[in-house]
Amino acid sequence: MGEPRRTRNVRSALRVLASYAVLGIFSLIALFPVLQIVTISLRPADRLLSTSLEVIPKNASLANYLALFTERPFFLWLANSTFVALVVTTTGVVLASTCGYAFSRFSFAGKKIGLLGLLVTQMFPATMLLLPMYIMLVMLHLINTYMGIVIMYSATALPFCIWQMKGYYDTIPASLEEAGRIDGCNQFQAFFRIILPLAAPALVITALFSFMTAWTEYVVAAQILQDTDMWTLPLGLKSFESNMGSEWGLYGAASVIVTIPVVVLFLSLSRWLVSGLTLGSVKG
Amino acid sequence: MTPAGPPVSPGAQAPRPGSLALARLLPALLVASALLLAGCAHRAGETVRITIWHQDRIDIRVVLEKQIGRFMALHPGVKVEQLFKETEELRSGFIIAALAGQGPDIVYGPSDQVGPFETMQIILPLEGIFDSAWCASYDPLAMTWYKGHLYQVADKLGNHLTLVYNRKLVPVPPATDEEMITIGKRLTAPAGAGNGARYGLAWNYTEPFFFIPFLTGFGGWIMDGEGRPSLDTRATVDALRFIKDLRDVHRIIPNEADYEIADILFKDGNAGMIINGDWSWAGYRNAGLDIGVAPLPKIASTGLWCGTMVSPKGFSINANVTEEKKKLVIELIRYLMSEENQMESTRELYTMPTHMRVRGSEFVRNNEILRNSQIQIDHGRAMPVSPDLRAIWDAMRPSYQAVLAGTKTAEQAAHDMQELALQRIAEMNE
């Protein structure tokens, strides 16, 4: 029958308390270095480091944030990055959800190779890809185009997203679609109306990952976008950097601002990180 | 037993046609819009576009933008664009682009770029373009010749290290290493309430480039007359020992200092002196410090001045530049190298000009910072242009840091540096 209720409640309370403690500790660990970046953004005179541990530095000011928008084309970079990220996220979600579904539900020639191939695309060290990639981009006239960037980012993010969606679909029994078909849906409707909502958590991950790829990627963007009007945020941030003598104040302020959309996106998508509909109703 | 059916709303059984059609069209719409917007991002037009890639910090970029603006006003129908890339990326980015047949028309950077660029044949020889009469109006150091050809013409001389000191803590800069140590000892104090330990001197001493001044002070140099590494010398050993002693015997430098740590110590007033280059002066003034710039001291035991590497920063022309653009590109370079523009840059940036008339002007002669900068340049040596320089830096680093870590003697380190440099050069040139 189990333990008496009182013991269960005490144990439950202890568990919850311990959980909060754990979450608190890890939150502090996660937060501390990030707070230092906020400090950098508030500190005058481009100081990356500090000899004191205080979070609000002496002579703190928001001058860097102001300068970011008035002296640098930060708005432009934000706009460009938002555009690229949204396109990549949308294509990522659309393509990963369908490709993953195909890999999960259908068996076809080359399926295993295809899956392995997705992995293979990630294994090559990026450094050596730069020269041939540039040659290829030149040949395809993709230099200085957003099309080029979107293609490259999708190619970078898709393998993980497809595989991940497939994995998630695998946990959803095929019997659900069969039940839907019996009730009159065709395959596509079954996919769209039944399976996809159940796979919402995986879609969240796909969306977030695609967004992050497009939002933070630097190397490919530096190769493709040579027109400063087309710069995305990572390129803009890099322009504050110098081998010696980076503009840390601006870099810090920009980093803080750049982080916010990611957190906001994650929080708003977290709504869909909820348990799928129960499967118990399907079992005989 | 019939399955209860998936728990979806009854309405979903008869899906609305509109939403499905939209769902089908969505991917196509996306691709179309991406193409469209990507197409919009293409620049069409009859204007001639000239691109310059450089690694200039922000204040130089601002001045460059002004000068480019005036050039464009003088030449309607020409658009000049500048693109900043960090030094290492500038080099590798230019190489990749040029090898692919593209790249900017002009690449502007320190002279050591010329070595690899020439070997890969991606920049044009310039002696046929800029005649010797024109070149004569500039400091000879500004003209970078390599393997018998002129490859870069520079409008600024610099990249040299200087002794920057906080006037509040160090009223009079040291003239010799012994004075420097004395001042350092006076200033060094352990951590107190509210601040970290204070040191007399802080600088990025673990980096070979920042070690060079003491190497020259003890009479050494990284290459011999034929461009071969010459690291296994008495001078190297003495210089290595000297720096180690600064930390362990005289204790005037911090235990661990990279570029950022040294920078912050100086900015916070926790270091009285720092060894840093011309790029850093403005930043220290902006931090509210009353700084002075002095030449690096003389090593008393050898009587030699600590000389640093001096590098011109100049223009090279991409070998891929088209004939039609070439004339304009050359004009642009001439314009940016001109006396008025160099005067403007010097006034606003305190960089050392290469035009002899600007060098001899009132402003340059009377400005204390520029005067001391000039003295330091005179004590220095030109940075070698050969691509082998990379190999030498790479070879120096591990042994140098091993000496500081106490795992190698200075003699062993000098020997190992030389061996490794030779090995790396061989690997690079196979």
Next chain:
Amino acid sequence: MNRKSLRQKLFVAALVVPAFVVLFGVVVYPFFYNLVISFSNMSLRHIRDWKLIGLGQYIRVFTEPSQPNFYTVFVKTVIWTVVNIFFHVVIGVFLALVLNQKEIRGKAVFRAVLVLPWAVPQLIVALTWRGMFNYEYGAINLILTQWFGLPGVQWLKQPLEAFCAVIITNVWLGFPFMMVIALGALQSIPRELYEAADMDGASWHHKLRHITVPLIRPVMVPAITLGTIWTFNNLNIVWLVSNAGEPSDQTHLLVSFVYKAAFNFYRYGYGAALSIVIFFILLAFSLTFMRQSKAAENVYG
């Protein structure tokens, strides 16, 4: 009905095939380019007029005397990867489990904070960590000495400590990703399974081993496999925190050699050969791992 299902199949194919064509197109040309020049002498002196020289570059990769040598760095890279992934997954899954409990309030706040290491731009945060590892002024040693009374650690000046420093930084950077994946994966587990187990009096570790772990596996395995591959090749953090290999060029991964060869010494043939070697190492790993974890199979059969 048959024509309709064929249309559906074609529609799905129409979406899948272009994606794959682009995917492989983007990777195939660079891969074959590198394959070809790995058999060549493409380098500073032979940048355009390179010739095929057979296995010369591969021999150099394995036998060239370098400090540290290939095998040491290979072992280091494996250790780096294993330790990182281990902590990423354990911490990530653990936090996801804790965060997933229904009694926890303020989930949004915790989620927002715990995802920060992933969300923050890497360069500045890596350099911040480097600053925290400074012997005299860094936050880590300050905490160790002032709060715990322990001696300061020479994080960045000794090889072993430097290695630990880069691992610590990367673990910090990487656990949110696994946590997010695990959070997603946990949603696929029907609550009835836990309730049924509770009614049978199962202990928490029994539930973990027999319900949670097997059921999050299909979603975690892609993340772990790809995470391993990415970590193996992740040069950024090691480079930034150790300032390009300090102390004395000891803090390196296999990819560091590729980077140095290509960027510093223009030894493109050598870099290509080493990249191909890395590629095959990772391929071997993936094949074994996939077979072991039976990733291609379904969970519910």
